[in-house]
Amino acid sequence: MAQGIAGSLADSQVRLVGKPAYWDEACAQLMRRDRILRKLIPQHGEHWLQHQAPAFMTLARSIVGQQVALRTADQLWQRLLERCGQPLSPAALLALSPDELRALGLPKRKVEYIHDLALHFDARKIDPQAWQAMPDEAVVADLCAIRGVGRWTADMFLIFNLHRPNVLPLDDAGLLKAISQHYFSGEPVSRFEAREVAQAWAPWCTVATWHLWRSLNTVAVRY
Incomplete structure (x- = not known):
């Protein structure tokens, strides 16, 4: 979800x-350099970034989750999957009218966004396979179009779909919250302060x- 911690997709996806x-x-290396990560990393030694969904689903899920709480995002996503079928495809989404999508609880603007995303994939205006070999910022430029x-x-796509190693999502409220808790005794932190820590x-x-x-x-950090 935008401005928040990354959520989860249905296991089948x-x-x-x-x-x-x-x-x-x-x-x-992080444990050698950072006293906080020296404590945190061993707590999850048996887990790592390992889930990957199709590119279209990763992006659609991110759009659905923008600017809403994680529980709300999960509810909207599950309704969309139940209505369109699994796995979610551009064609299945385009088969629904804007009114049908809004009836699921999606705001008008998000309906426009996921419809445009489906059109990009359906018309092959974008090439997800090419992103594998492109630098991070080139992928970002493609996506932000x-x-x-x-x-x-x-940034969520770079992390959860392409598994790029050096992504710092400074727009994510969850990351800023964690930095606040662990590095600033719970005091609010700015993007500048977060970047300094990072x-x-x-x-x-x-x-x-x-x-x-x-x-x-x-529990499940994946998109």
């Missing part, structure tokens, strides 16, 4: 992939972010 090749090295996809959604994490910001999310008792 994700596949388990192996531990990222960089994960162990990243954890070891789609209505309703902003920096937060693009300087020690590069080139493994994704791994640090994932563990900070888990520290907030987020």
Whole structure:
């Protein structure tokens, strides 16, 4: 969800992939550099970023979850899956009218956004396969050309679909909350302060972010 902790997809919509090749090295380096991560990382030693959903579903789920609480996002997503079938496809979504989508509880603007996303995929205006070999910022630029996809959604895609190692989602309220709790004794933090803390994490910001999310008792950190 935008401005919040990443949520979960239905289990039938994700596949388990192996531990990222960089994960162990990243954890070891982060524990050497950062006193907070030295305590947090061993708490989740048997878990890592491993779930991956199809590109369309990752982006659609992110749009549905923008600017709403995690529980609300999950409810809206489940309604959409029940109405369109699983796995969710661009064609299934385009088969529904805007009124039918709004009847599920989706705001008018989100209906417009996910419809535009489905059109991009259906008309092959974008090439998700090409993103595998593109630099992070080039992928972000491609994604942000789609209505309703902003920096937060693009960052979630980089983390949860492409498993890029060095993504720092400064627009995510969950990350800022965790940094506040662990590094600033609960005081609110700015994006500038968060970026200062994260300087020690590069080139493994994704791994640090994932563990900070888990520290907030987020059981399933995946999109």
